[in-house]
Amino acid sequence: MDIPWEDVRLFLAVAETGSLSQAARKLRIGQPTVSRRLAALEYTLGMALFRRSAEGATLTGAGERLLLPARRMAEWAGEVSRAAESSEGSPRGLVRVTAPPYVSVAFLVPFAAWLAGQHPGLRLEVLASTQYLDLHRGEADLALRTKEPEQEGLKVVKTFTLESVVFVSKRLAARLPRKPQLSELPWLTWAPPLESLFPHPQLEKLIPGFTPVFTSDSLLVLLEAAEAGLGALPLPRLHYPLARSTSLVPLPIELGPLMNRSYYLVCAKSALDIPRVRQVCELFASELERATRPPPRR
Template identity: 35%
Template sequence: MQDQESERWDDVRVFLEAYRLLSLGMAASRLGVDTSTVSRRLAALERRLGVRLFARSREGLLRTVAAEQLFEAAEAMEAAHARLSRDASSVEANAEGTVRLTLDPGLAEFFVAPALARFRAKHPRIDLELDASPIPRDLRRREADLALRSSKLAGSDLVTTKISVETWMAVGAPTLIGRLGALSSWDAAPWITWDRDMSSYAPAQWIAKHAPRAPTPLRTSHFASQIVAAEAGLGLALLPAPYARRPTLERARTTRALAASVESWPRSELWLVAPRILRDVPRVAAVWTFLVEEMRAIVGSSTSRARGR
């Protein structure tokens, strides 16, 4: 019985390599067997399932609809086998393929994209697709493999971990901060704020409440534009703490008169989310681990730096 289970797992391994590489020869080389063995294993799997998984062409293998449908279950089996064997090296060896990550544009541009060279050096066989959009994607419908989100998603079919709790703070270009001095009223500073489509957003509401008569030289819901404008000295912007570590921005100086409003700065959470069935798939697990380590290092660094100002 154990031998039969081992043979079936070997067939699934062959299927995964053939699916990913679309070549019998390359799959055989990766598995350390000859091409005839790969062909025989695939044929055995097709007979057992009663479907055709690949069509042959001069360019290599062509996936059938049945292969596309089987791939997710095969990856889940691969992940379960890696957990069972507790072999971290095999997980690293099998970490390959494409992972689609959905996240806010600001996170993508300022934190994730700059870290991708380090990720690629560690996982050269994983390709990342960044869906940098404020529009939420449905992980249950496989619109993405992973998500960095500001709210926790509930459901037994999802796995989540909290990356951080971030405090937003008023920041601006050092020249502007120096010119403004210690503020006794938020109305005394020019503000970069959110456009009307984001008026219900907590940071926008904070500015509307505490700086109702302040000049607003720019309203935009494009986060990167807010940051660039603040760096250029156009006005103060309310940004999450990780952005305060940028050398081109400095926290606003305040007097005791603004102590209560500073204490009421908005807070937001950052969560990493994945479908449960994909969480331990090697390619997804590799990205998950990297994002947790990378984002927590960034948040920890920015928080200590912001507190030191």
């Protein structure tokens, strides 16, 4: 029995999101289309792949047996696509980059503007996510991650170390002691379910009884809260001249080694054979290295 790849892809999206609506968003199609195509697939196979309920869609035993082969098929589909694209001539077209939210806002946006001016044939799609996208499947071409990959077939192109600094508004800085203690600061950090992300666990280790004054699941909301003078926000320090200016100022406060983080620029090895991905990767590495280098003292 031949199962079309698009049907396998749809099955995988429902299985991994646990929801027909979430799968529809991931695949960028309508939920009725997902429901209709999934029903047609189950009819063709002669078995139910999911148990549907108000809470979502969970795999049946038959669906569980199909899951691993479907994931392998997705990885090979990514390899086939990259092999076909490696024969491209000049580096032109779309490159999808995924990175943590703050790096996406503070670095990738101005980098994309610079890239558009210097290399008009190249376009970026920035996927700002706290989740790791699957590079084997081609969910993104390049990724900036805080953990070194363990999967075979992935390559670390460059490793960067970013120092984290506490930023506050000028208005809040004026009200604080000249050299405040960590426990004296009103902190801003992630709300559930993102409280396991930096800097929440690190602040819990540094500050006994740590309790933030404000939390959110959105980086933009946290940045606005900091701009409004609501609290202090630890962020990676980037010295990128193309980045937009901000009214936030760094505090002269020592955060210790917990706040220095390694970032890994990662891609599938076969993706480097695609001219547009290779060129964006090289430019990305060069510009981010520039952004992590302290400016010369005047």
